[in-house]
Amino acid sequence: LVVITAHELVLGIIILFLCKIVRCVNGCGKASFSSCNPKVCIVGSGPAGFYTAQHLIKARPDVEVDIFERLPIPFGLVRFGVAPDHPEVKNVINTFTQTAKHPRCNFYGHVNVGKDVSIEELRQAYHAVVLSYGAEGNRRMGVPGEDLTGVYSAKDFVGWYNGLPSCQELSPDLSCETAVILGQGNVALDVARVLLSPIDILKSTDITQPALEALAKSQVQRVLIVGRRGPMQVACTIKELREMVNLPGTRPEMVAADFDGVTAALKDLPRPRKRLTELMLKAALENPGEKEQERRNKASRIWGLRFFRSPIEVLADPNHSRTAGIRLAVNRLEGSGEGACAVLTGEVEDVTCGLVISSIGYKSLPIDPLVPFEPRKAIVPNTMGRVHQATGLYCSGWLKTGPTGVIATTMNNSFDTARSLVEDMNSGNLDVSSAKPGSQIVSALLEKRGVKPVTFSDWEKIDNVEMRRGEAKGKPREKILTVDEMLQVARA
Structure with a gap:
């Protein structure tokens, strides 16, 4: 029978802790746990993108999610598709905001994937890429x-x-x-x-x-x-x-x-x-x-x-x-x-x-010649969100199913995609053992190309201005209508 004192137990835990840091340094180049975490990129910040992110963050306590959006503002069809006299449907934005503010989630607006950064560059930077850009x-x-x-x-x-x-x-x-x-x-x-x-x-x-x-x-x-x-x-x-x-x-x-x-x-x-x-x-x-x-x-x-x-x-x-x-x-x-x-x-x-x-x-549109696309159905061919013949590439929302159903339908199909991704991580079908640079390398690429992303806190500046303008007119908000003015407010 081996007797371990409290002092020895604490010492053992410290040694294990230091060993983990060493593994991270060796694999990632810096002493950071997050550097070794599975990294997922989501293209599109509408309901499909946010619901996918929400489920991933909840299902895996180590996964980090970056959401890229072409416009400077998030929420997609919740903002631009829901009828103005249906404000109750837009309450889901509160849930999406909680996801965006999660420590393991980041929003990058005003980034046009396919133009500012390619799908292949994202696939090199992340363990998985989820296409959720909808049907424009x-x-x-x-x-x-x-x-x-x-x-x-x-x-x-x-x-x-x-x-x-x-x-x-x-x-x-x-x-x-x-x-x-x-x-x-x-x-x-x-x-x-x-x-x-x-x-x-x-x-x-x-x-x-x-x-x-x-x-x-x-x-x-x-x-x-x-x-x-x-x-x-x-x-x-x-x-x-x-x-x-x-x-x-x-x-x-x-x-x-x-x-x-x-x-x-x-x-x-x-x-x-x-x-x-x-x-x-x-x-x-x-x-x-x-x-x-x-x-x-x-x-x-x-x-x-x-x-x-x-x-x-x-x-x-x-x-x-x-x-x-x-x-x-x-x-x-x-x-x-x-x-x-x-x-x-x-x-x-x-x-x-x-x-x-x-x-x-x-109708969904193809984003990149290298991404499989079915023009007749206007979807990315997939099985439960796994894009065919493209390991590490997934899709959710209307790009996955076609433009059918309401927000609740999109929620369920996005959760299904997230579950597929998590299953692949857990089973080893998706290799997350090696470190990926994630937003670190993508941010460097964007800076080199003169693209300055809009963060979620930048969006909150836009949100505050819109609500103040709306309040003056007895409305919930008065929307800013041009990208230039959005960027001006975000960067003020």
Whole structure:
């Protein structure tokens, strides 16, 4: 039996401690535990990027995460995609802020990965690189006339009223009476609601001042939200539809024939789809009560869902200078439920309108020729977030799955990617035994190339200025709209 005194025990611990420092010095060139820690780089600071970082930091007490963002400001579509009248959805920014301020997390804004620093350089600097830069491209309709003045993508239109710097030159003409939105997802309903909302509602949100002023002068009185399939395939959620139904100063205008056979099919629908369809039926077919009828009678603006229609041409005015209408193909459905397909009938229908907004989906873009990319699906090919044939390269968010789902969906798929990465670290499939320089070498590269990143504390300066400006106008914030001004404030 060996008896160890307390003095000897303490001495042993000190020796082990010193040995670990020596190992770090030998492997990393300096006496620092963090130098030997697994280092992960995340490209993109939207929900996918932050949720991936959050899970990695929680799952491994030694992992260090650096987040690189092209803009000087974080949070991606939470800032630039969520409707201004949905402030509760933006509360997730509080969680992201906690992650960004974690001792093992760093934010580097105003760094354009693929231009300022290459993916290969990041892969050399980090044990793993996670691509989470989302879907910044637009899906085109592919019809004649879609480049006419008066035709916009929903992504750009939303970016315009939410303050995305690249969309501030959009300046949409809202002098027409009728607008047509193509697509029936939540983004389409967001756009319709913003177009028709009373200004008194919008002016207490974080909508940009130029957009607020343009909407105050808007002459749009009628918005049609068009889908190629039927009521039972509509892509929006019941919350978004309920907001349209209850929007002050508006009334619904539906085509009763679009709902033929829907009532009989209700009993076989899953509960969420059933509730959504019942709400549409109520708005379209039921006689409203006295109070609701009185509200509708006073309404000056109209919205409506139009089904079984696909765009085939945007019609120009006599001068061929701007949009005057849209030609829609009339469809019928083959099959049923979510898998039903729209088939052309040969009939067409022309709708007079001066504004067409295409809300048929966002699209991810390739970031580097060396990164695998599936152009048809517009995703990086992967299995559970592991990029195919690229050890140490991962993806999360819409780049991983395509542009579907809400923020909670992105959270789950980002957590899955983080779990895959941690599993690979733990199993040895991802070698984290050798030291990597991480941000140390990347910062040196950026400095050499004249790029000065924006830190999270720099972003907080921007945040404070925006909130002060908003407070002066009775708004949560007044967003800074140009990258130059953001940088000026950050570096003041």
